[in-house]
Amino acid sequence: AEFDYDPSKDPSIPGDRGLSFRTGDILYVTNAADDSWWQAKRITDGQEEEELGIIPSKSRVEKKERARQKRVNFNQGSGSRSNTLDRDKKKKKKFGLFGKSVDRKDTQSGDDSDNEQDNLEPVPSYELVTQHEVNHTRPVIIFGPFKELINDQLLNDHPDKFANCVPHTSRPKREKEVDGREYYFVPSREQMERDIQNYLFIEAGEYGGNLYGTSVSAVREVANASKHCILDVSGHAIRRLITAGLFPVAIYVKPRDVKWILDNMGDEANEERAQQMYEKSIKIEQQFGDLLTAVIEEETLNDVYEQTCAVIDREQSLEYVWVPSKEKL
Incomplete structure (x- = not known):
């Protein structure tokens, strides 16, 4: 997990079956058939916990956060684009010989077109x-x-x-x-x-x-x-x-x-x-x-x-x- 989740603060969670977790927790997803909600267990010290609960799917987390970012950007305007470009230039300079390959890989990611169009930051959700x-x-x-x-x-x-x-x-x-x-x-x-x-x-x-x-x-x-x-x-x-x-x-x-x-x-x-x-x-x-x-x-x-x-x-x-x-x- 790349974010904290407290189901008690999520009014959209079905019933009281939500599974809470924190950034860095390991989750074993047992059912990912639904587009919005997954079934999962936490893994602690290499062992599955018995509690089975519902967590928001990767697409749900990302759609919700992107909608929030668009609202923020609409209110603040698009003046931060130049700051993003400046940050990228600094990153290339800082990482020297590795900068070129790292930056080329970043710019080929699927999210970059969205970032460029909407000035959105990458959304942390889950990583395999x-x-x-x-x-x-x-x-x-x-x-x-x-x-x-x-x-x-x-x-x-x-x-x-x-x-x-x-x-x-x-x-x-x-x-x-x-x-x-x-x-x-x-x-x-x-x-x-x-x-x-x-x-x-x-x-x-x-x-x-x-x-x-x-x-x-x-x-x-x-x-x-x-x-x-x-x-x-x-x-x-x-x-x-x-x-x-x-x-x-x-x-x-x-x-x-x-x-x-x-x-x-x-x-x-x-x-x-x-x-x-x-x-x-x-x-x-x-x-x-x-x-x-x-x-x-x-x-x-x-x-x-x-x-x-x-x-x-x-x-x-x-x-x-x-x-x-x-x-x-």
Whole structure:
């Protein structure tokens, strides 16, 4: 499920047979014959619950939300179109070498014509998932404000459990540098470009005329050492890791508001920077909410850190994980 649903607040639900659920819950749909309503059960810890209830179908959820968006857009006008175009341009720039392929895929989706015509946002509803066995130490990706602080604390407090991976680069090796220590030095730019095109990297970009990237093999090397690989990558890397069978623990630290960020910035408190951090952060859940393992919202950074550790330990203890299927609903 990609949204919360409370049948007690839905006057259109037939009778009192509605099944409540929250974002991230796994639902086993037993009957999808009706266009508007499905029968389903929740799955908890890999086991079906006995309660069978009715949930709105994917098409019903999407039609209802699109109708709401059209009403909002009609009231607000269409001035946000230029903002959408600006956001797309920024996305292409940010994700470097992967930007072109990612954006081309996005623009070919079936919903884009509707978005372009009606200026509507994608509607979260349901995503088909499959269960996979986990037999390795899973990489960890933290999103949101202060992710660098959390990453550093994990590495400092638990060097036996967490580690960074060694990045690859096309730049020449400098004096006293050792291949495999600071970087893995790829013989040529052309070779690294081929490796990127062959999906051997989860993320890559260019800096100073040289290519830099995080490879699947480097992440797997850390996992094979029975450690969580701490990754500082974009949300697009989540699906690439899933495709590689590495199933990351992706945690989003959700700020309550700008004030929460300011309160935790300490001596470096800056309202303009805090506002930028907040706006950047909330886009994470909008873009990659269906791929996140957990969303953490706590009062203090200490609470965030403790909850992060608890989520990682819990997720690593699971024998199976649910990941997006290649098939579509």
